[in-house]
Amino acid sequence: xxxxxxxxxxxxxxxxxxxxxxxxxxxxxxxxxxxxxxxxxxxxxxxxxxxxxxxxxxxxxxxxxxxxxxxxxxxxxxxxxxxxxxxxxxxxxxxxxxxxxxxxxxxxxxxxxxxxxxxxxxxxxxxxxxxxxxxxxxxxxxxxxxxxxxxxxxxxxxxxxxxxxxxxxxxxxxxxxxxxxxxxxxxxxxxxxxxxxxxxxxxxxxxxxxxxxxxxxxxxxxxxxxxxxxxxxxxxxxxxxxxxxxxxxxxxxxxxxxxxxxxxxxxxxxxxxxxxxxxxxxxxxxxxxxxxxxxxxxxxxxxxxxxxxxxxxxxxxxxxxxxxxxxxxxxxxxxxxxxxxxxxxxxxxxxxxxxxxxxxxxxxxxxxxxxxxxxxxxxxxxxxxxxxxxxxxxxxxxxxxxxxxxxxxxxxxxxxxxxxxx
Amino acid sequence: xxxxxxxxxxxxxxxxxxxxxxxxxxxxxxxxxxxxxxxxxxxxxxxxxxxxxxxxxxxxxxxxxxxxxxxxxxxxxxxxxxxxxxxxxxxxxxxxxxxxxxxxxxxxxxxxxxxxxxxxxxxxxxxxxxxxxxxxxxxxxxxxxxxxxxxxxxxxxxxxxxxxxxxxxxxxxxxxxxxxxxxxxxxxxxxxxxxxxxxxxxxxxxxxxxxxxxxxxxxxxxxxxxxxxxxxxxxxxxxxxxxxxxxxxxxxxxxxxxxxxxxxxxxxxxxxxxxxxxxxxxxxxxxxxxxxxxxxxxxxxxxxxxxxxxxxxxxxxxxxxxxxxxxxxxxxxxxxxxxxxxxxxxxxxxxxxxxxxxxxxxxxxxxxxxxxxxxxxxxxxxxxxxxxxxxxxxxxxxxxxxxxxxxxxxxxxxxxxxxxxx
Numbered sequence: 001x002x003x004x005x006x007x008x009x010x011x012x013x014x015x016x017x018x019x020x021x022x023x024x025x026x027x028x029x030x031x032x033x034x035x036x037x038x039x040x041x042x043x044x045x046x047x048x049x050x051x052x053x054x055x056x057x058x059x060x061x062x063x064x065x066x067x068x069x070x071x072x073x074x075x076x077x078x079x080x081x082x083x084x085x086x087x088x089x090x091x092x093x094x095x096x097x098x099x100x101x102x103x104x105x106x107x108x109x110x111x112x113x114x115x116x117x118x119x120x121x122x123x124x125x126x127x128x129x130x131x132x133x134x135x136x137x138x139x140x141x142x143x144x145x146x147x148x149x150x151x152x153x154x155x156x157x158x159x160x161x162x163x164x165x166x167x168x169x170x171x172x173x174x175x176x177x178x179x180x181x182x183x184x185x186x187x188x189x190x191x192x193x194x195x196x197x198x199x200x201x202x203x204x205x206x207x208x209x210x211x212x213x214x215x216x217x218x219x220x221x222x223x224x225x226x227x228x229x230x231x232x233x234x235x236x237x238x239x240x241x242x243x244x245x246x247x248x249x250x251x252x253x254x255x256x257x258x259x260x261x262x263x264x265x266x267x268x269x270x271x272x273x274x275x276x277x278x279x280x281x282x283x284x285x286x287x288x289x290x291x292x293x294x295x296x297x298x299x300x301x302x303x304x305x306x307x308x309x310x311x312x313x314x315x316x317x318x319x320x321x322x323x324x325x326x327x328x329x330x331x332x333x334x335x336x337x338x339x340x341x342x343x344x345x346x347x348x349x350x351x352x353x354x355x356x357x358x359x360x361x362x363x364x365x366x367x368x369x370x371x372x373x374x375x376x377x378x379x380x381x382x383x384x385x386x387x388x389x390x391x392x393x394x395x396x397x398x399x400x401x402x403x404x405x406x407x408x409x410x411x412x413x414x415x416x417x418x419x420x421x422x
Numbered sequence: 423x424x425x426x427x428x429x430x431x432x433x434x435x436x437x438x439x440x441x442x443x444x445x446x447x448x449x450x451x452x453x454x455x456x457x458x459x460x461x462x463x464x465x466x467x468x469x470x471x472x473x474x475x476x477x478x479x480x481x482x483x484x485x486x487x488x489x490x491x492x493x494x495x496x497x498x499x500x501x502x503x504x505x506x507x508x509x510x511x512x513x514x515x516x517x518x519x520x521x522x523x524x525x526x527x528x529x530x531x532x533x534x535x536x537x538x539x540x541x542x543x544x545x546x547x548x549x550x551x552x553x554x555x556x557x558x559x560x561x562x563x564x565x566x567x568x569x570x571x572x573x574x575x576x577x578x579x580x581x582x583x584x585x586x587x588x589x590x591x592x593x594x595x596x597x598x599x600x601x602x603x604x605x606x607x608x609x610x611x612x613x614x615x616x617x618x619x620x621x622x623x624x625x626x627x628x629x630x631x632x633x634x635x636x637x638x639x640x641x642x643x644x645x646x647x648x649x650x651x652x653x654x655x656x657x658x659x660x661x662x663x664x665x666x667x668x669x670x671x672x673x674x675x676x677x678x679x680x681x682x683x684x685x686x687x688x689x690x691x692x693x694x695x696x697x698x699x700x701x702x703x704x705x706x707x708x709x710x711x712x713x714x715x716x717x718x719x720x721x722x723x724x725x726x727x728x729x730x731x732x733x734x735x736x737x738x739x740x741x742x743x744x745x746x747x748x749x750x751x752x753x754x755x756x757x758x759x760x761x762x763x764x765x766x767x768x769x770x771x772x773x774x775x776x777x778x779x780x781x782x783x784x785x786x787x788x789x790x791x792x793x794x795x796x797x798x799x800x801x802x803x804x805x806x807x808x809x810x811x812x813x814x815x816x817x818x819x820x821x822x823x824x825x826x827x828x829x830x831x832x833x834x835x836x837x838x839x840x841x842x843x844x
Contacts, residue, residue: 148817151817154772154818198651205648207648223640226627253567256613256653350573395570399573
């Protein structure tokens with residue numbers, strides 16, 4: 001199909017009207033191996049496409065009505081000559097709660113109210129325009145990053161933003177506002193500027209075309225030494241897999257080793273490269289995949305306060321200043337495979353001394369972080385690390401051979417998932 | 423096939439012995455759409471696999487003999503009770519030359535000699551062990567990142583490295599030593615820790631399995647909203663495409679927009695997301711793809727000194743402290759589509775003032791960088807930017823509509839590639 005043209009002209013056509021339009025033949029489809037699925041698989045794909053469209057239409061309707069309701073409230077108040085206001089949840093660690101049962105950081109009930117006055121007229125207008133942008137994006141089945149939204153505002157005349165920090169804050173507020181009603185930022189069509197991580201393994205990703213709805217079947221066993229790169233938004237994806245677990249890996253180096261040696265085949269799993277603190281798209285992808293396919297998630301990161309309290313904690317329960325996103329983005333079912341402080345001793349790993357910043361981070365986590373305050377085994381592990389005064393990288397296992405991680409470490413660990421840290 | 427087991431046991435079997443072993447059936451292959459290519463395509467794939475294996479065997483033989491020659495020189499000198507030495511090219515901007523004809527930064531003839539004495543015995547031994555590691559990796563068809571190599575050395579007893587910076591420097595020296603003989607770091611089986619960028623568009627990547635040689639055909643039109651993630655090493659890949667050009671994009675946000683709206687289909691091109699300064703794998707991928715398929719490369723980055731003198735300059739001609747890699751990694755055929763200083767005026771883009779660091783970077787480039795000193799149009803453009811005192815991001819085009827970049831900017835630019843900056 002043609003590339004999507006400017007939004008306005010297609011209002012309301014998006015997914016639904018073009019749903020049954022077949023995907024035109026493309027270069028390469030003459031090749032037998034590249035033909036679209038037929039027979040049973042084709043029927044399944046069509047069914048799936050229909051399901052996804054129905055679900056998306058429903059989500060879009062919920063989103064638009066949530067936006068319209070907020071806007072109507074403001075409008076009616078104005079008609080009654082009152083001072084309209086909007087109440088946004090406060091986004092900070094002070095307004096966050098954590099319960100083991102829920103499994104993620106939840107935003108609390110504290111709110112800040114933005115009332116329309118002479119002083120707030122600009123930010124109030126900006127908030128409404130940003131909500132209007134979201135509605136327009138839903139209608140045209142398009143999306144915007146924070147940066148896109150900032151530059152879009154340059155055409156909003158007096159309501160334009162002078163700094164991206166301002167428009168980012170307004171977008172975050174709107175996300176928080178609607179998150180309370182269960183509407184995610186992806187439903188608002190706001191997407192992260194960053195890409196997702198890389199994926200390889202026993203997984204087929206089903207990705208319906210944004211215009212025709214035709215489903216692309218992406219087989220993550222078939223990327224050779226490469227990998228599947230997670231898109232910025234993953235709401236529309238679904239999955240087929242008989243893998244046993246998801247292995248979320250901190251470094252590109254270890255991911256490449258496991259991928260090149262087809263560890264996903266030996267262990268029947270799905271490998272995800274987080275490349276440091278996982279992006280929102282990566283976290284959401286892991287969460288959706290784990291939820292929908294009932295797969296356990298094991299994290300394999302460096303043994304240092306950063307790997308534990310930033311990478312793993314963020315993956316599992318979310319982060320303090322974006323707790324309104326946790327319900328969608330965190331992976332509460334994640335467990336910590338390693339590298340653990342006990343591994344450093346057991347495998348006699350080469351270490352580096354903890355830096356001041358590491359020590360500070362670990363102490364902060366023990367003192368202030370609701371996640372670590374809840375989990376005794378983590379307090380023990382973190383204190384152990386502080387006592388040892390060292391950290392170890394996951395690649396330190398290479399001391400025993402480049403493929404020791406594949407041949408010894410991971411198989412031993414995976415034989416006892418009950419021993420993983422929470 | 424089974425995951426590769428520890429190196430030693432399989433010496434010399436790697437690619438050649440298992441070349442004709444068929445790839446065992448995997449989950450999903452029962453699905454018609456996922457079957458391996460048959461008939462003409464299968465024959466072509468087999469031919470390709472054979473070609474690739476032959477080429478790789480040849481490269482491996484060259485690599486091993488280069489290593490053995492260096493090592494024999496040292497050995498013979500010792501037998502004659504002489505002081506053996508190794509002469510490494512000096513890696514710094516002072517030992518770099520640039521000619522428009524060659525198209526990339528070249529390492530000069532200055533060398534530093536490491537002679538075996540009582541004082542240098544440790545670093546000399548480390549250098550030889552690192553060369554030995556490379557030879558072992560070639561023999562076992564495996565690879566190591568810098569970090570892997572550092573940790574491997576922990577088992578080298580007295581020759582172990584205390585800091586990764588030391589082992590990195592030794593690896594760089596060895597790469598430089600052999601680059602003079604046309605042996606790339608990938609041939610030495612040293613690979614970057616970082617992943618490559620994301621790719622989407624009219625391209626099929628052919629990726630032979632590292633053990634069986636069976637070729638995976640990766641169709642980059644078939645990833646839905648996702649993309650192909652470039653592996654850390656790309657030497658073994660080849661390509662099929664009828665695309666007209668490669669568009670190398672700075673930001674993930676713009677890449678996702680062009681990918682989601684299938685700009686690659688409208689414009690018949692291949693999109694590559696660089697995500698900032700492109701990694702080595704990304705640069706090598708673009709270079710190989712461009713060379714082998716005779717495709718022009720157009721860079722689309724922010725209009726600021728960083729986008730121009732770091733991202734674009736590194737993509738095109740390489741970087742000063744790694745000039746020994748330029749011959750393999752730079753993309754001399756790249757041209758600069760935009761955003762240009764002239765675009766800022768013509769498209770009335772929203773701008774930010776240049777920061778001190780921007781101004782310093784631009785002045786440095788004009789004064790010291792052989793690339794900018796060679797190209798008058800760049801001197802003019804850079805001076806224009808300094809006079810205007812502002813910079814603009816590629817997403818600034820969103821001022822005129824989120825898809826203005828697709829509907830207006832890129833088509834207009836692509837109608838006149840002769841006007842691109844060199």
